[in-house]
Amino acid sequence: xxxxPQLSEExxxxxxxxxxxxxxxxxxxxxxxxxxxVSDTKRVAVEDxxxxxxxxxxxxxxxxxxxxxxxxxxxxxxxESPFYGEALRGxxxxxxxxxxxxxxxxxxxxxxxxxxxxxxxxxRRVDGVIILTGRLSDQQLLKYAQRLxxxxxxxxxxxxxxxxxxxxxxxxxxxxxxxxxxxxHTRIAFITGPDDHPDAIERLRGYQTALHxxxxxxxxxxxxxxxxxxSGGMLAMHRLLESRQNFTAVFAANDQMAYGARLALYRxxxxxxxxxxxxxxxxxxxxxxxxxxxxxxxxxxxDIGRLAALAMLKLIxxxxxxxxxxPLELVVRESTRRVRR
Amino acid sequence: xxxxPQLSEExxxxxxxxxxxxxxxxxxxxxxxxxxxVSDTKRVAVEDxxxxxxxxxxxxxxxxxxxxxxxxxxxxxxxESPFYGEALRGxxxxxxxxxxxxxxxxxxxxxxxxxxxxxxxxxRRVDGVIILTGRLSDQQLLKYAQRLxxxxxxxxxxxxxxxxxxxxxxxxxxxxxxxxxxxxHTRIAFITGPDDHPDAIERLRGYQTALHxxxxxxxxxxxxxxxxxxSGGMLAMHRLLESRQNFTAVFAANDQMAYGARLALYRxxxxxxxxxxxxxxxxxxxxxxxxxxxxxxxxxxxDIGRLAALAMLKLIxxxxxxxxxxPLELVVRESTRRVRR
DNA sequence: CTGTTAGCGCTTTCAA
DNA sequence: TTGAAAGCGCTAACAG
Numbered sequence: 001x002x003x004x005p006q007l008s009e010e011x012x013x014x015x016x017x018x019x020x021x022x023x024x025x026x027x028x029x030x031x032x033x034x035x036x037x038v039s040d041t042k043r044v045a046v047e048d049x050x051x052x053x054x055x056x057x058x059x060x061x062x063x064x065x066x067x068x069x070x071x072x073x074x075x076x077x078x079x080e081s082p083f084y085g086e087a088l089r090g091x092x093x094x095x096x097x098x099x100x101x102x103x104x105x106x107x108x109x110x111x112x113x114x115x116x117x118x119x120x121x122x123x124r125r126v127d128g129v130i131i132l133t134g135r136l137s138d139q140q141l142l143k144y145a146q147r148l149x150x151x152x153x154x155x156x157x158x159x160x161x162x163x164x165x166x167x168x169x170x171x172x173x174x175x176x177x178x179x180x181x182x183x184x185h186t187r188i189a190f191i192t193g194p195d196d197h198p199d200a201i202e203r204l205r206g207y208q209t210a211l212h213x214x215x216x217x218x219x220x221x222x223x224x225x226x227x228x229x230x231s232g233g234m235l236a237m238h239r240l241l242e243s244r245q246n247f248t249a250v251f252a253a254n255d256q257m258a259y260g261a262r263l264a265l266y267r268x269x270x271x272x273x274x275x276x277x278x279x280x281x282x283x284x285x286x287x288x289x290x291x292x293x294x295x296x297x298x299x300x301x302x303d304i305g306r307l308a309a310l311a312m313l314k315l316i317x318x319x320x321x322x323x324x325x326x327p328l329e330l331v332v333r334e335s336t337r338r339v340r341r
Numbered sequence: 342x343x344x345x346p347q348l349s350e351e352x353x354x355x356x357x358x359x360x361x362x363x364x365x366x367x368x369x370x371x372x373x374x375x376x377x378x379v380s381d382t383k384r385v386a387v388e389d390x391x392x393x394x395x396x397x398x399x400x401x402x403x404x405x406x407x408x409x410x411x412x413x414x415x416x417x418x419x420x421e422s423p424f425y426g427e428a429l430r431g432x433x434x435x436x437x438x439x440x441x442x443x444x445x446x447x448x449x450x451x452x453x454x455x456x457x458x459x460x461x462x463x464x465r466r467v468d469g470v471i472i473l474t475g476r477l478s479d480q481q482l483l484k485y486a487q488r489l490x491x492x493x494x495x496x497x498x499x500x501x502x503x504x505x506x507x508x509x510x511x512x513x514x515x516x517x518x519x520x521x522x523x524x525x526h527t528r529i530a531f532i533t534g535p536d537d538h539p540d541a542i543e544r545l546r547g548y549q550t551a552l553h554x555x556x557x558x559x560x561x562x563x564x565x566x567x568x569x570x571x572s573g574g575m576l577a578m579h580r581l582l583e584s585r586q587n588f589t590a591v592f593a594a595n596d597q598m599a600y601g602a603r604l605a606l607y608r609x610x611x612x613x614x615x616x617x618x619x620x621x622x623x624x625x626x627x628x629x630x631x632x633x634x635x636x637x638x639x640x641x642x643x644d645i646g647r648l649a650a651l652a653m654l655k656l657i658x659x660x661x662x663x664x665x666x667x668p669l670e671l672v673v674r675e676s677t678r679r680v681r682r
Numbered sequence: 683c684t685g686t687t688a689g690c691g692c693t694t695t696c697a698a
Numbered sequence: 699t700t701g702a703a704a705g706c707g708c709t710a711a712c713a714g
Contacts, residue, residue: 080426
């Protein structure tokens with residue numbers, strides 16, 4: 001008689017495997033985890049029955065027993081963000097090949113939601129969480145770090161189980177502005193982000209300081225409030241145009257707003273860069289292919305994601321970790337040129 | 342003497358809460374889950390100590406005990422994809438307010454990786470998985486569906502614990518092509534996707550059939566192979582231009598390639614839409630703000646994500662579920678116009 | 683090298 | 699309404 005083909009794939013447990021292979025559960029566990037030497041005969045027997053039953057150990061049960069979930073929470077702001085998306089990819093890549101996997105949750109730039117997400121991650125007993133900027137206070141972050149390893153971007157904090165990587169938004173904006181100044185522009189408009197957004201604040205400061213350092217005081221009429229979205233950039237640009245202010249260049253505090261501004265310009269038949277120079281910030285994947293290709297400040301988001309994940313792995317291993325922020329880079333493409341005189 | 346402030350936040354378990362509140366663990370559990378009536382006095386006492394200890398029940402343990410994880414696996418292709426990103430958002434939104442949360446994993450359009458991801462999800466005992474297209478065979482899908490609820494996009498399958506939503510790529514491409522034909526174009530180039538990609542194949546078929554139905558046989562010289570990426574679109578466009586073929590319109594099988602093609606045209610000072618009409622496919626968020634705003638076929642990805650999640654919830658509840666695919670829509674913007682004669 | 687025995691933290695009968 | 703006890707599927711001493 002042939003061996004009975006195993007049909008009831010339901011509920012295959014480690015105990016079942018042990019029984020079928022004629023060994024104890026511990027032995028199966030040891031083979032699964034390589035946690036101790038096991039005789040070859042038993043190993044083969046067990047591996048066979050595992051294959052035969054297509055057995056997948058229950059990670060929940062394992063986590064419960066080991067007190068570790070091998071899961072790293074990742075608090076991002078919008079799961080569909082083209083910007084943070086790159087960071088998520090960096091995290092995924094860094095974690096591939098390790099036993100850890102990421103658990104992505106979105107905070108929507110909303111303190112309450114971020115707190116709720118953090119609670120969820122804690123309830124799931126993640127081994128650590130990577131926080132991509134967001135609105136949690138430094139104090140809260142420090143508090144969390146008392147309970148589990150935390151890696152946070154966009155901050156400059158230090159604590160035992162905490163690693164952070166700040167980004168020099170100020171410097172990036174300074175450089176971008178200086179680039180325009182170097183091209184001879186003196187009337188440079190700035191489309192800013194939400195005024196309670198830390199990145200927006202820093203970028204504005206960089207813009208103002210660069211002007212100041214060049215002996216060109218900034219004028220409030222050339223600073224347009226907006227919201228980091230394409231629509232906001234477009235609106236701001238229209239408003240600027242209607243104000244009849246004199247200007248030869250526009251620096252948008254992010255690429256998305258630059259896209260919007262570009263469209264507003266197009267609508268009025270104003271050419272870029274012939275008539276107006278345009279600079280963005282972030283270097284979204286699309287900016288290479290925008291019309292014209294956009295001069296912008298490249299944020300190494302992918303690398304930041306990767307480094308954040310690597311730092312988390314170290315923290316989990318009980319080691320100290322600090323992240324050397326990869327440098328920002330001004331990417332000069334075709335949307336800027338020397339001012340007409 | 343004041344009550345001792347609770348410092349040792351470490352390892353707060355349900356048992357601890359029970360002990361502190363002077364009740365049994367079962368009572369605490371009942372309160373947590375509302376699974377039975379509990380006297381008000383005890384309820385208050387328990388809720389107090391829960392708050393006092395900031396207790397978060399361990400979801401792993403709960404899952405183990407209940408045989409449910411309240412987690413829905415989502416197999417996407419690239420976590421940073423601007424296209425699938427919208428679907429993820431739809432899923433997130435649909436699941437918000439339910440006890441379920443999504444667990445996102447990436448398959449990278451790679452069969453082996455997708456299989457590995459599915460294994461991971463099964464090991465984590467997700468309650469179901471939503472598969473966004475990908476390369477798993479129908480047979481495999483059906484096999485998975487025997488073990489747990491599956492919702493899959495881009496297929497037309499039916500089985501007890503399986504819901505699918507196919508997208509009419511053929512029809513969308515047909516309409517887009519017809520739009521160009523209606524504008525008087527007869528020499529319409531097509532930039533196609535990978536030839537083993539089901540969506541690419543269907544879109545090509547739609548293009549060819551629309552031409553045929555209009556009495557305009559398609560010519561191989563006007564069909565350019567590419568890869569669904571900006572760079573590929575750009576390359577294809579350059580090649581087409583160099584071939585000195587005669588054409589007045591280009592239909593790219595996705596927006597990303599249309600962006601690349603647009604740039605190639607710009608490089609040669611060919612205007613869109615004055616000289617050449619351009620149509621994309623997908624209606625990525627960016628296409629509203631591209632230069633000029635791109636005529637394209639809108640895929641209701643957000644809705645598909647939302648509906649997929651809703652269907653999953655029904656499947657989990659043991660109900661049948663089918664998804665009515667929301668219709669595609671040709672979005673006519675500014676990159677197409679009547680052919681010059 | 684291997685099996686036995688306790689748990690991990692929660693839910694859920696079953697009685698009381 | 700409540701508590702005791704058993705068990706979810708796995709790991710980890712501890713003997714042998």
